[in-house]
Amino acid sequence: MSFAKLDAHGHSLSALEHALSILGVDEATAMASGGGEQRAETMASLSGMLHRQATDSKLAQWIADAKAEDLTTEQNIAVAEFERNYINMTCLPADFVERKMRTSMRSEQLWRTARPNGDWEAFRPALEGVVEMVREEAAMRAEVLGLAPYDALMEQFDPGNRTSDITPVFAALKAFLVDFLPKALALQQERHAKRPLKALSGEYPVERQKALGLEMMQAVGFDMNHGSLSVSDHPFCGGVPTDVRLTTRYRTDEFLPALMGILHETGHGLYEQNLPKAWAHWPSGKARGMSLHESQSLFVEKQIGRNPAFWQFALPHLARHLGEDWSIEDLLPHVHLIKRGKIRVDADEVTYPLHVILRYELEQALLSGELEVRDLPEAWDTKMRDYLGISTIDDPKNGPMQDVHWPSGAFGYFPSYTLGAMMAAQQWAAIVADHPGANADIAAGDLGALNTWRRERIWHRASMGSTPEILREATGESLNPAHFIAHLEARYGV
Amino acid sequence: MSFAKLDAHGHSLSALEHALSILGVDEATAMASGGGEQRAETMASLSGMLHRQATDSKLAQWIADAKAEDLTTEQNIAVAEFERNYINMTCLPADFVERKMRTSMRSEQLWRTARPNGDWEAFRPALEGVVEMVREEAAMRAEVLGLAPYDALMEQFDPGNRTSDITPVFAALKAFLVDFLPKALALQQERHAKRPLKALSGEYPVERQKALGLEMMQAVGFDMNHGSLSVSDHPFCGGVPTDVRLTTRYRTDEFLPALMGILHETGHGLYEQNLPKAWAHWPSGKARGMSLHESQSLFVEKQIGRNPAFWQFALPHLARHLGEDWSIEDLLPHVHLIKRGKIRVDADEVTYPLHVILRYELEQALLSGELEVRDLPEAWDTKMRDYLGISTIDDPKNGPMQDVHWPSGAFGYFPSYTLGAMMAAQQWAAIVADHPGANADIAAGDLGALNTWRRERIWHRASMGSTPEILREATGESLNPAHFIAHLEARYGV
Numbered sequence: 005m006s007f008a009k010l011d012a013h014g015h016s017l018s019a020l021e022h023a024l025s026i027l028g029v030d031e032a033t034a035m036a037s038g039g040g041e042q043r044a045e046t047m048a049s050l051s052g053m054l055h056r057q058a059t060d061s062k063l064a065q066w067i068a069d070a071k072a073e074d075l076t077t078e079q080n081i082a083v084a085e086f087e088r089n090y091i092n093m094t095c096l097p098a099d100f101v102e103r104k105m106r107t108s109m110r111s112e113q114l115w116r117t118a119r120p121n122g123d124w125e126a127f128r129p130a131l132e133g134v135v136e137m138v139r140e141e142a143a144m145r146a147e148v149l150g151l152a153p154y155d156a157l158m159e160q161f162d163p164g165n166r167t168s169d170i171t172p173v174f175a176a177l178k179a180f181l182v183d184f185l186p187k188a189l190a191l192q193q194e195r196h197a198k199r200p201l202k203a204l205s206g207e208y209p210v211e212r213q214k215a216l217g218l219e220m221m222q223a224v225g226f227d228m229n230h231g232s233l234s235v236s237d238h239p240f241c242g243g244v245p246t247d248v249r250l251t252t253r254y255r256t257d258e259f260l261p262a263l264m265g266i267l268h269e270t271g272h273g274l275y276e277q278n279l280p281k282a283w284a285h286w287p288s289g290k291a292r293g294m295s296l297h298e299s300q301s302l303f304v305e306k307q308i309g310r311n312p313a314f315w316q317f318a319l320p321h322l323a324r325h326l327g328e329d330w331s332i333e334d335l336l337p338h339v340h341l342i343k344r345g346k347i348r349v350d351a352d353e354v355t356y357p358l359h360v361i362l363r364y365e366l367e368q369a370l371l372s373g374e375l376e377v378r379d380l381p382e383a384w385d386t387k388m389r390d391y392l393g394i395s396t397i398d399d400p401k402n403g404p405m406q407d408v409h410w411p412s413g414a415f416g417y418f419p420s421y422t423l424g425a426m427m428a429a430q431q432w433a434a435i436v437a438d439h440p441g442a443n444a445d446i447a448a449g450d451l452g453a454l455n456t457w458r459r460e461r462i463w464h465r466a467s468m469g470s471t472p473e474i475l476r477e478a479t480g481e482s483l484n485p486a487h488f489i490a491h492l493e494a495r496y497g498v
Numbered sequence: 499m500s501f502a503k504l505d506a507h508g509h510s511l512s513a514l515e516h517a518l519s520i521l522g523v524d525e526a527t528a529m530a531s532g533g534g535e536q537r538a539e540t541m542a543s544l545s546g547m548l549h550r551q552a553t554d555s556k557l558a559q560w561i562a563d564a565k566a567e568d569l570t571t572e573q574n575i576a577v578a579e580f581e582r583n584y585i586n587m588t589c590l591p592a593d594f595v596e597r598k599m600r601t602s603m604r605s606e607q608l609w610r611t612a613r614p615n616g617d618w619e620a621f622r623p624a625l626e627g628v629v630e631m632v633r634e635e636a637a638m639r640a641e642v643l644g645l646a647p648y649d650a651l652m653e654q655f656d657p658g659n660r661t662s663d664i665t666p667v668f669a670a671l672k673a674f675l676v677d678f679l680p681k682a683l684a685l686q687q688e689r690h691a692k693r694p695l696k697a698l699s700g701e702y703p704v705e706r707q708k709a710l711g712l713e714m715m716q717a718v719g720f721d722m723n724h725g726s727l728s729v730s731d732h733p734f735c736g737g738v739p740t741d742v743r744l745t746t747r748y749r750t751d752e753f754l755p756a757l758m759g760i761l762h763e764t765g766h767g768l769y770e771q772n773l774p775k776a777w778a779h780w781p782s783g784k785a786r787g788m789s790l791h792e793s794q795s796l797f798v799e800k801q802i803g804r805n806p807a808f809w810q811f812a813l814p815h816l817a818r819h820l821g822e823d824w825s826i827e828d829l830l831p832h833v834h835l836i837k838r839g840k841i842r843v844d845a846d847e848v849t850y851p852l853h854v855i856l857r858y859e860l861e862q863a864l865l866s867g868e869l870e871v872r873d874l875p876e877a878w879d880t881k882m883r884d885y886l887g888i889s890t891i892d893d894p895k896n897g898p899m900q901d902v903h904w905p906s907g908a909f910g911y912f913p914s915y916t917l918g919a920m921m922a923a924q925q926w927a928a929i930v931a932d933h934p935g936a937n938a939d940i941a942a943g944d945l946g947a948l949n950t951w952r953r954e955r956i957w958h959r960a961s962m963g964s965t966p967e968i969l970r971e972a973t974g975e976s977l978n979p980a981h982f983i984a985h986l987e988a989r990y991g992v
């Protein structure tokens with residue numbers, strides 16, 4: 005029976021994925037510094053095994069045969085996902101894959117040396133090489149998948165996401181934000197004038213921050229029997245669904261960034277922990293994609309964690325762990341602080357989408373050839389001034405050189421962040437429509453009803469549909485910018 | 499070129515071994531408790547991949563072809579070791595390997611439930627099944643390898659170790675110890691009567707013990723850039739040569755067991771860290787075997803760590819970290835405490851070999867059929883009374899049920915412990931003959947000359963010879979019990 009062969013293949017791939025994931029966590033949290041070179045060789049070798057197994061030509065036959073077998077609905081969906089993965093992984097010739105890996109690695113290395121000095125001219129040739137390569141890659145993927153080139157790139161990160169759906173939504177959001185941002189900033193200034201920002205700085209030992217973080221993780225539903233929290237230079241959510249490894253980093257003079265980081269990663273972790281167990285080794289049993297994943301982290305960070313109701317619940321815990329007796333009026337202005345800035349990763353939820361839309365537009369222009377790399381700094385600057393009122397023309401380090409995505413060859417990934425934020429707001433609106441007591445529940449620290457909704461409609465769906473399908477079935481409508489806009493208006497408006 | 503294929507094969511196997519090793523460390527030190535089942539599946543799956551790659555029938559051809567190629571001496575030795583591994587791994591039929599795995603797993607599980615109650619009759623049938631299976635295994639290995647059955651089992655753990663060499667050596671040691679132990683105990687009693695044992699108990703925070711342990715690890719040569727120390731239920735040395743992971747466990751009311759445990763594991767770690775880097779992925783570049791490995795851990799624990807000269811060096815560090823101002827006269831009686839007991843793992847260096855020789859004799863009798871499992875409790879008791887003057891006839895839990903080795907199917911492993919102790923003493927004697935200032939060096943905390951000797955003669959030899967060859971080339975003679983006997987007489991005698 006061919007499905008049984010696919011099933012065994014799924015176990016084998018999952019074992020290699022499990023190993024790679026835990027080795028990655030170990031590298032960031034436990035590895036001795038001198039162990040890096042050998043670890044990199046090991047991971048390359050295991051990735052090679054994974055790639056060879058995932059692209060083995062026998063799979064095409066097993067998939068074709070399995071389709072003719074008498075299978076359950078779940079098995080049929082699994083076969084379709086095995087096929088989708090197989091096509092996405094075999095649509096590039098092996099020599100191109102190798103060239104891509106070498107090109108991206110060299111370009112990323114060059115970026116790491118050129119970026120600290122903002123040396124655009126040193127970095128530009130490498131980026132030109134990457135863009136040339138990505139154009140080729142997109143054309144090849146587009147041909148095999150029957151999609152437009154940019155859609156074919158997005159398909160790797162979020163099956164079903166299409167520019168024809170996203171562009172009008174981003175256009176509406178951009179129009180709103182360009183108008184909304186100055187008003188929200190003016191309102192914030194007025195509020196700060198009436199009640200000056202009270203500094204939250206102090207001396208917060210790491211152990212206390214960690215205890216607070218662990219308590220908040222569990223309050224929003226994280227299962228400590230299947231996961232843990234540790235420390236790394238860059239916070240992440242790694243590991244496997246049965247053992248989700250969150251990390252954060254602490255500063256002892258402030259607690260809010262570490263705590264919000266923990267909540268964000270906890271959102272990713274809840275999705276992983278609540279995937280359906282029986283199909284964990286089928287592609288249809290894994291988390292869907294980047295934008296849906298980000299909708300889960302941003303749901304916990306923004307919809308729950310920056311919700312005033314959450315702080316009603318959290319304040320006594322904060323006081324107990326940190327010994328600080330803040331009022332909610334002291335805290336919320338920090339939790340909701342907005343600011344224009346050059347750097348995407350430092351942006352708040354009002355300005356972040358503008359950073360993303362800028363990249364979404366520019367990477368499409370680069371891909372189509374409408375824009376060339378040599379003209380990128382000007383194009384970037386023009387959009388930064390238009391959308392955020394900031395110029396980066398004299399500061400390429402904090403302009404087009406700020407992100408690792410392009411130097412490493414990841415085009416089509418950026419929209420995931422803002423799609424995630426919008427989908428989180430849309431899910432929240434759907435929950436509140438079903439369950440008007442959602443805010444009161446959060447204030448009482450009772451996430452039961454919220455998590456039941458999310459478990460049934462998002463987490464348990466795993467990869468049983470495309471990203472837009474899962475969203476539509478969960479919320480009753482396609483991606484709709486109105487919910488995110490209403491969320492921002494309610495939180496940052498009058 | 500076939501050697502190049504073997505070389506690539508070595509990289510691939512090493513990557514899987516690296517993954518399995520780090521996953522094992524992670525399981526013991528970082529994994530969430532609920533992650534165990536999935537981890538076990540993952541490790542079984544990766545072990546299966548490793549086994550399939552290591553026993554791939556293509557290897558026989560590559561090995562045969564490589565032998566005809568024009569290779570360096572090192573490459574020729576590598577080919578011989580590739581062949582040795584291949585033969586040892588393919589000499590059992592696949593269905594037997596699977597039956598062995600199932601039988602051992604069930605027997606080990608049964609042992610875990612039966613042991614706490616000392617329920618010999620519940621455990622006996624499982625052990626009978628294991629012994630039956632091990633007899634079959636030894637016969638098959640013996641036939642392929644052209645060795646006696648017990649030698650064929652030992653060959654897995656220490657290539658070259660033979661009963662014809664070991665039995666007379668163990669006989670001499672046993673004769674010495676049965677006579678020496680009562681005398682040494684009487685002497686100890688006299689000393690304690692003159693100067694009563696001063697209790698070393700106190701309150702030693704884990705962080706301070708760890709700082710002391712790290713300092714002692716580095717003092718004996720451990721490279722913290724390629725390794726670390728953490729905590730697990732059972733101390734071990736794991737990881738990979740470029741990133742050696744030591745663990746220990748702490749009690750806050752005593753410091754000596756944790757510290758001696760750290761020194762023991764550091765000995766294992768030094769061997770791994772100092773293997774030749776260029777051949778790390780060839781079998782000839784790995785640590786030789788269990789008894790040579792144990793000789794390295796026991797060298798650091800017993801020859802260095804329980805040497806009075808070491809405590810001259812260590813005392814001020816002890817005082818600084820633990821705040822205790824012990825004199826060397828307070829400490830040494832604890833470091834050198836000897837005691838008759840039923841339990842091998844709790845034994846000291848005088849009584850430990852008697853526990854091992856008892857098992858060495860009994861497992862040969864079980865293998866040959868001279869002894870049956872139903873008669874094991876009596877046979878065990880007889881030897882315990884003869885060698886150690888203790889009866890276990892009413893206490894099977896602390897008699898033949900005490901070790902995991904037999905229930906898990908590991909026959910031929912036990913001699914490694916005492917061979918290690920004897921080889922450590924023989925290496926020490928050879929070093930002192932070359933370098934009479936060894937004790938003074940240790941007292942000064944200068945391990946340079948000692949470690950240079952060990953690096954050149956043991957660590958860098960890796961698996962370039964058999965266990966007896968490496969010992970002979972390092973020390974100028976075959977295994978000679980006189981050195982271990984002289985060591986015990988000097989340390990515990992008059």
Ligand SMILES: [Zn+2]
Nearest residue numbers: 268272298301
């Ligand atoms: Zn995220």
Ligand SMILES: [Zn+2]
Nearest residue numbers: 762766792795
């Ligand atoms: Zn050991």
